[in-house]
């Protein structure tokens with residue numbers, strides 16, 4: 001991939017999975033990329049995977065927004081693409097979900113991207129773009145995902161309003177909505193048995209009979225971020241056809 005020489009990109013949650021794949025592809029295309037994560041292991045993995053050209057910042061998506069904006073401003077002056085990708089999940093039924101779990105997930109998946117976008121906008125020039133990572137679950141009723149799906153539905157809704165409010169500043173805002181992507185997120189957030197059952201069920205029911213790869217979502221993020229210049233407020237599904245077929 002080429003054609004992103006000198007573009008300045010910030011990716012929250014860019015130290016593994018979808019965010020890391022996006023960073024790799026953009027660096028290969030000549031972009032300057034700053035990625036964030038929290039855990040020492042994922043930060044180290046990202047440094048090794050992305051090489052010395054990348055800025056790998058230890059930054060909590062919820063509590064370190066101001067220092068992230070300062071770092072990006074110091075490194076880049078301006079930001080051409082902001083990818084709001086950091087996110088997590090809880091897997092629990094409505095009976096099992098605690099108020100603390102509910103609040104924590106809304107903080108990470110919805111409140112944090114809202115205020116990160118708000119604080120980055122002053123750094124974003126005409127012609128820049130934002131991509132938010134939602135999920136195909138934002139329109140589905142999948143058992144044990146009520147809180148997660150609601151956080152992503154809120155983000156999908158905000159994508160439209162952000163796009164409308166920022167259109168006069170020349171900033172496009174779109175969402176990418178992955179279906180099941182093989183990043184290990186399920187194994188990290190569910191019991192091994194629950195993850196295995198979920199994985200088997202998805203393979204059996206997905207129209208393409210497989211999981212997506214992080215690279216396949218990265219291509220959609222980069223398309224929305226740089227190439228889809230007549231596109232704003234929309235959502236690109238990357239789900240093997242599961243939502244439509």
Ligand SMILES: NC(=O)c1ccc[n+]([C@@H]2O[C@H](COP(=O)([O-])OP(=O)(O)OC[C@H]3O[C@@H](n4cnc5c(N)ncnc54)[C@H](OP(=O)(O)O)[C@@H]3O)[C@@H](O)[C@H]2O)c1
Pocket residue numbers: 012013014015016017018019036037038039040042043059060061062085086087088089108133134135136177178179180181182183184185
């Ligand atoms: N994989 C899927 O099937 C799928 C489907 C639909 C939507 N999504 C969405 O896609 C996005 C990326 O998911 P993924 O599967 O690539 O997950 P992943 O491999 O677990 O990556 C998540 C990234 O977010 C970072 N992160 C998590 N909590 C953070 C926090 N509080 N502060 C800063 N960084 C934080 C992680 O860093 P640390 O490891 O250091 O915490 C990591 O870099 C998420 O928003 C997820 O909801 C994924």
